[in-house]
Every structure is written in C-alpha cells, then in structure tokens.
Amino acid sequence: MLEPSSQTPDYLISPITTPAPPSPPPTKPNQFLSLISNRPSLRVTSEFDSDSRVFFHKVSCKLFDDLAKLKLSFVNNVKREISGSLLALTSKHLSIHYDPEEQNALIKTSFDVGPKLQFKAAHDVKAKRGEVAMVANVADPGYAVEVSSPVPYIGLPKATIRFPTGEVTLEEREDEEVPRKLLINGILKGPILNGVGAAHYTDEELRLRYSYKDESLSFIPSISLPSNAVSFAFKRRFSPSDKLSYRYNFDSNCWSAVYKHTYDKDFKFKAGYDSEVGEENGKAKTAPMKMKVQFMLQ
Structure with missing residues (x-):
C-alpha cells in the first residue's frame, strides 16, 4: 500500500512574485x-x-x-x-x-498696509501730478474714513466719511471771488415706498432721486434744487431678451427712447430716438434718429 507523500503538490505552491518598483513621485507642474x-x-x-x-x-x-x-x-x-x-x-x-496719441499714462495702485488700513495712489505721467489717499475701516460693516491729498501738495487734504446709508466729503477749493473756501458734499440713501430714495448734495445743488425696480419694471424720477429741474426714467423688460428705456427732462423738453434686443450673449441690437424739442429762432430743433448695433465675440 502506497503511503501519501508529505510534499505539497506544485499546483498548491504560490508562485513567488517580485515586488513592483516604487513609482516615482509626481512632478509638480511649473505654475x-x-x-x-x-x-x-x-x-x-x-x-x-x-x-x-x-x-x-x-x-x-x-x-x-x-x-x-x-x-x-x-x-x-x-x-x-x-x-x-x-x-x-x-x-x-x-x-x-x-x-x-497723447503719449501719456495714468497709473493707479492700491494695497493694504494693515488689517483695516489701505493705501491708494494715482499719478499722471505727462502732467506730473497725482493723488495719495489713506482709507481706514473704523467699524464694520460699511464705516470708513478716507483722507486724500493732491501731489504736489495744494491746500488742505480732502476728507470723506462713509457709512452704510451714504457719505460726507469735506474739501477746500479756490474760487475767483473767494480765494479758498470749504465745501461740503454728501450722499444719503435709504429704503422708501418699496424702493430706494437718495439725496445728492454737490456744489451747493441738491438732487433728490427715487428708484423703484422689480423684475420687469424700473421707474426713476428725480428733481434738482434750486433749479427745479425735473426728469424721470422708465425701463420696461418685456422678455429676457427685449428691453425698452425712456427718459424725459421737463426743464428742457428733451427726451430719448432706446430699444434693446439680445439675440444671444454675442450679439446685441440697439435702436433709439433722441430728440431736443423746443423752439430755436422760430423753428423746431432737429430730432435725429439714432441707432446702435453692438456685436460681441468671445
């Protein structure tokens, strides 16, 4: 009687595999x-x-x-x-x-010099003039103070105080009658009647403006004091690609209308009418037709 062999058959022996060489480390692309x-x-x-x-x-x-x-x-x-x-x-x-054509360059720069401090500068190469400014964010959100001065230095620096509902600017200017005087300009805005109201005070003129806007309609009347110049703008969006804009000035009877159609993101068409209505030497002023066609390729 044959005795079983103590050796393991060849088909049960696992083959000896050579370990694969380590892959080279990935090369970082040159940025x-x-x-x-x-x-x-x-x-x-x-x-x-x-x-x-x-x-x-x-x-x-x-x-x-x-x-x-x-x-x-x-x-x-x-x-x-x-x-x-x-x-x-x-x-x-x-x-x-x-x-x-003028062989001139305007250079502007701005960078942060601290967590809440920013430096800004502008230089006109041909005129050899510029402006430097420092902006400090004193509180969050929307509160800041900016102090700017022309270069070369002329008079006192201009100071601007910004807050969430507007800003106030103090600036010294020279006039023919008054050598130097301090002017105060400002902007104040806030929500009024489902829209936004704004008051602009510049060069002793006050302009009141109201803006209402929704998905399809915009209405913007405004009045300037003390000239009492009244105007309003109206915009109507009929579809995502069609929009009509209309503007009328009551003091000069000047009005304009513009129609804009967007075919796609690369082609836009504008056509409008701009008129100056009134009497000039007993005759009506010319009312030219204007058309603008805009092509965009990207």
Whole structure:
C-alpha cells in the first residue's frame, strides 16, 4: 500500500512574485509655465452709432489665470481712420491706462498696509501730478474714513466719511471771488415706498432721486434744487431678451427712447430716438434718429 507523500503538490505552491518598483513621485507642474501656456480668452465688442457714423471697438482678454486684464479700445470712422485709442492693463493692486496719441499714462495702485488700513495712489505721467489717499475701516460693516491729498501738495487734504446709508466729503477749493473756501458734499440713501430714495448734495445743488425696480419694471424720477429741474426714467423688460428705456427732462423738453434686443450673449441690437424739442429762432430743433448695433465675440 502506497503511503501519501508529505510534499505539497506544485499546483498548491504560490508562485513567488517580485515586488513592483516604487513609482516615482509626481512632478509638480511649473505654475509660471502653466499660466503662460493657457490661452487667454479674447472678447471683441464693436458698436456702430448712426448719428456720428463711427464704430467703437473694444478688445479685451484676461491674463495669468484671471490675475490681470488687458483692454484695447479705439474709434473707427467711415474713412477707416482710427482715433481715440486707449490701452489699459488692470489688476487687483495696479492699473495702467496709456493714451498713444497723447503719449501719456495714468497709473493707479492700491494695497493694504494693515488689517483695516489701505493705501491708494494715482499719478499722471505727462502732467506730473497725482493723488495719495489713506482709507481706514473704523467699524464694520460699511464705516470708513478716507483722507486724500493732491501731489504736489495744494491746500488742505480732502476728507470723506462713509457709512452704510451714504457719505460726507469735506474739501477746500479756490474760487475767483473767494480765494479758498470749504465745501461740503454728501450722499444719503435709504429704503422708501418699496424702493430706494437718495439725496445728492454737490456744489451747493441738491438732487433728490427715487428708484423703484422689480423684475420687469424700473421707474426713476428725480428733481434738482434750486433749479427745479425735473426728469424721470422708465425701463420696461418685456422678455429676457427685449428691453425698452425712456427718459424725459421737463426743464428742457428733451427726451430719448432706446430699444434693446439680445439675440444671444454675442450679439446685441440697439435702436433709439433722441430728440431736443423746443423752439430755436422760430423753428423746431432737429430730432435725429439714432441707432446702435453692438456685436460681441468671445
């Protein structure tokens, strides 16, 4: 009689596997190269004004993963002459606006120097003038104090106090009759009758304005004192793509109406009527028709 073998059969022996070599650590992508390799999105806007018969063009794109924005704007007439060009580079802390025709640049910067303190500065290269300002957020929310002064220094600095319902500005100005005088300007706003009421006091003129707005209707009357100039604006949205705007000034009998239709996000159409009604040397003033067509490509 055969005795069972004490050896384990070959098919029951687990094969010896060689461990796989460790995978190399993942390489971190170069952030600078990724910012450069990403193609910036380009947006082109062209608008035609039939009254002045000129085209307004704007070309803009975002750079460095939306950290900065480059914008070029210029005017083109029917003779294909280009004028009014302006090149702007803007970011969170720095903006540069360059005018090629004037060969001038306006530089603005702002940054935080503390938890509740901000520094702002502006400089006109050609005029060799500018302004510096300090903004302090004294309380939250919406309370701040701003002190600004022109460079070179002229007179007292301008002070602005901001609060949730408006702001007050104290500024010293020179006049022909009075060498220097202190002016007080301010804005006060708040909810009134399901809308927002605002009072603007600037250069000894008070302007009262009421604004009511819902999903389909906007109504904005206003009056200026002491001139008693009354005007109102009316906007009606018929659909998400159709809107009508109307404005009338009672003191000058001047009114305008604009119809806007949006076909999609890249194409908009505007047509309107702008009139100056009244008598001029015994004749009615001309009432030109205006039409604007806006194309947007992104």
